[in-house]
Amino acid sequence: MFSRTNGRTTPAAWRRPHAILWATAGVATLGFLITLEIVARCYAGIPGPLTEQAKETIFAPKPGPPYAGLALMMVVLTWRQRFIAAGVAIGIDVVFVLVRWAIDAKVADGHSFGNGALWVLLGYAVIAVTRRSGRERALLLKGVGLGLLLVIGRKIGDTWLLITSKTRPAVLDQYVATADHALGDPSWLMGRIVEATDPIGTHLLGVVYAQLAVAAVVVALYQLRNVRAEGRFPRHHLVRTFLVIGLLGPGIYMLFPVVGPVFAYGPGASGTGGVQWAVANLWPHTPPPLSAPHPMPYDEITPRNCMPSLHTAWATAIFIHTRKGPRLLRYAGTFWLTATLGATLGFGYHYGTDLIAGVVFSLTIEVALRSLDRGWDRSGIQLVTYGATVFVALLVSYRWLPVEMAERPWLFGPLLIVAMASVIHGYVRVTGLWEPKAVPARRPEPQPEPA
Secondary structure, eight states: OEEEETTEEEEGGGGSHHHHHHHHHHHHHHHHHHHHHHHIIIIIOSOOHHHHHHHTTTSOOOSSHHHHHHHHHGGGSOHHHHHHHHHHHHHHHHHHHHHHHHTTOOOOTTOOOOHHHHHHHHHHHHHHHHHOOHHHHHHHHHHHHHHHHHHHHHHHHHHHHHHHHHHOOEEOHHHHHHHGGGGTOHHHHHHHHHHHTTTHHHHHHHHHHHTHHHHHHHHHHHHTTTHHHHTSOOSSOHHHHHHHHHHHHHHHHHHSOOOOHHHHSSSOBTTBOOTTTSSOSOTTTSOOOOOOOOOEEOOSSSOOOOSSOHHHHHHHHHHHHTTTSOHHHHHHHHHHHHHHHHHHHHTTSOOHHHHHHHHHHHHHHHHHHHHHHHOOOHHHHHHHHHHHHHHHHHHHHHHHSHHHHHHOHHHHHHHHHHHHHHHHHHHHHHHHHHSOOOOOOOOOOOOOOOO
């Protein structure tokens, strides 16, 4: 259990690379949360993710993330423990609801449940430290950490969006909309299609767009179904890609702030934005005229969360991670990607250029994570470098060449599609090489028959 190095007694487990990696990841995550808390308070004047998450131990949380995090944590439990954990979480929530009802506490619509799931997650963290040891403790801590990361990831995202709206007063929608002429203004086209199919199309795409995280949890639970039996997590799974996309994406929002066509060229949505901030009320019936773009001021409420489209990046990750599942899961992954693309364009939340950047962004992150797990080789390094180069080239062209792109759609439209397709082709080719090859069974050599 212990070894002596340089005269000091050191636990052997801490000399293992995986233990060091997990410890480093934990410290880095905590440091990032503290930094984001400070930035949110000092530069945006808003509470950070740690404060908001702490409030939800008592106040009514947003629905979804707490129980999704609890479901992910339960992959490390036995079936008996899962039923007990779920029952305790529901019981705690019932108590919270009754107390709020008794004191007539006001809560947002639908924000009644979730405290129980959060308390059970925290309780299992205490159990792991005080009542478990060895591999069982490590496995339980990984499960709790995964669940808590999913829960607090929502708070990190909300904080980032508020920071973008308060620290980026000018947006670059005119540049992206001009570049989008090269693709035929797909958001305007899809917006008219969705409007024509209302209410069926609007409702269906709205459910798909809003429940993307639910689809991700379903796929993740399938991938992690054998964690308890095997006593370990798989080397790579969807949750890791999801979290990294959500961590890195908002940084691009800060560099390339864009609000989306329904806000910049339409009436706005969800109570934010509006015609008073828009260039003109054109979306979705009248594509914007070609003119020299320039940065435009916008309100301090609407998130600058368009470039790249993280909904597209996440849906692409779901599609990738369903390819090895059963047929129903593969069909669901294909449907979710297709419907998400339709929703992001049809509701006016994104331009076509955002979607192309989102696909490249997702594939590059996926390859980087897989390379990190299996060991970096030449093919992985080349593809990550190429994907990152294509992504940067897309952003540079949207910012500095939008007029040229709009004036020559016959050239730049196919170039954008080819650039995205080249990254897709590279991903399929490289990951195909990484797949283990099936070794054909050796046939027994014929033996001479006895005389």
